[in-house]
Amino acid sequence: MTAFFQSLGMTYEWAWFIATIAGILLIALPLMLAVAMIIYVDRKVWAAMALRRGPNVVGPWGLLQSFADGLKVFLQETIVPSAANKGLFLIAPIITFTVALLAWAVIPFNSGAVLADLNVGLLYVLAISSLGVYGVVIAGWASNSKYPFFSAMRASAQMISYEVSIGFILICVVLWAGSFNLGAIVEAQKSHVGIINGFVANPLLFPMWVMFLISGMAETARAPFDLTEAESELVAGYQTEYSSMSFALYWLGEYANVLLMCALNAVLFFGGYLPPLDIPVLYLVPGWIWLFAKILFFFFIFSWVKATVPRYRYDQLMRLGWKVFLPVSLGFVVLVSGYLMLTRYGV
């Protein structure tokens, strides 16, 4: 895009600056729209699985429901509890929302179509996702209220636990791809097993994908791991005291994070913008359509799980993270690196 702005007669610095701003807007604005629509999709899928109709009043088939909800919370009064730590109370949802948008900078939408082509792209994603916990923890503490605080404690323990196994899973992928750059990881998946594009067809990495999907649900606190907002125990979790736009920011941030997890599943294990099979005809479809199709597929899985699986108990969640996923993923790091050492680099 820099070249395009340079062709308009700008110097390189200005062209780069304008191109970056344009890129940010090009990702952030459609993402906001996508989040609004994905909330609608989530509710519809959930409703269909519960034999209900779901939102069907606002707009055709209820398509505008999320916008109506957005308008409603926008017009509401923002209430700050008198005992709350006011500054932090207001900063917390902004942190959650910003962090949810930041990681999208390194997701490749097509070959070369990435805002920041970092050679430490995956580490950047890890770094940003490890910040997500602050929005929740600060909200819990700044609310100065019992249940949000419990929820914040749960959330931080949960996110830190699952980040460990996610780290090991990502190491397996990085070892196989030989790069931290997300674009290079996608390219490494081209006709990985036969004509299938994607690490998921690899018998050594398939279990990693299953664990990554489950860890992703835990990391984004989606059902069945939504203990941070378990309404039967914690009212509404860390967002109990939030209202109006500050509440909406949590909502949007949460779904943007879920979409990011879906995108990471697609990019790391399902070939990102590559078509599922390495057949020339399939390359006629633009890469970003494949990526979006894969993201939607994973979002359907997330909604499906939410509609069908009962919530975990907290000790079961911790057991799964530390006693099952951590040893298994650590074992796979040894297995994968051993296999690669044997086949690629010789003993």
Added chain:
Amino acid sequence: MIQVLTFYLFASIMIAAGAFTILARNPVHSVLWLIVAFFNAAGLMVLAGAEFIAMLLVIVYVGAVAVLFLFVVMMLDIDFAELRAGFIKNFPLGLAVAVVLLAEIVLGMGAYRAGALELGTPDGSGAAPAGASNIEAIGALLYSKYLFLFEAAGIILLVAMVGAIVLTHRQRGGVRGQNIAQQIARRPEEAVVNTQPEVGKGVSL
């Protein structure tokens, strides 16, 4: 130009955040200022071309260490009046520590300026090979030249972790734990009995 601007931006925010870390009255605010400082340090690392270190700084310090700080500090029930009452009592000690640190810095800088320190000149052996990215260069160095030091560091961390667990773990009696494998292995045949009791007889289990 832009590098210089961003350097001064990151550096000044970092120093300000560091100052606020010790000046903030609320310990939770202190930890949050510390996080801001870490962040700007990561920004400086990116400017220096060490993006791997920058990411590690954010992942390890901001993502893990500072969360634990925050965790502990939030749980504390701190009485500010009591803290401030100890100020006068501890003031001489604090002053002494500060003076010693300042003296060390002055001495060190003086020795360096006077040429007492032989730091050697870079002979190029530590330079990254051309074309290799940050991670590759660090990895190639860490797993070849410094392999034993690296593994020794790993073992020390492992021992520290095991030590911490051994020191804090206590076996509590009377806790009813779950044996998940046992629960899953249970089959309907061994758990359910179908009976046809006569009317008025009831069932004995």
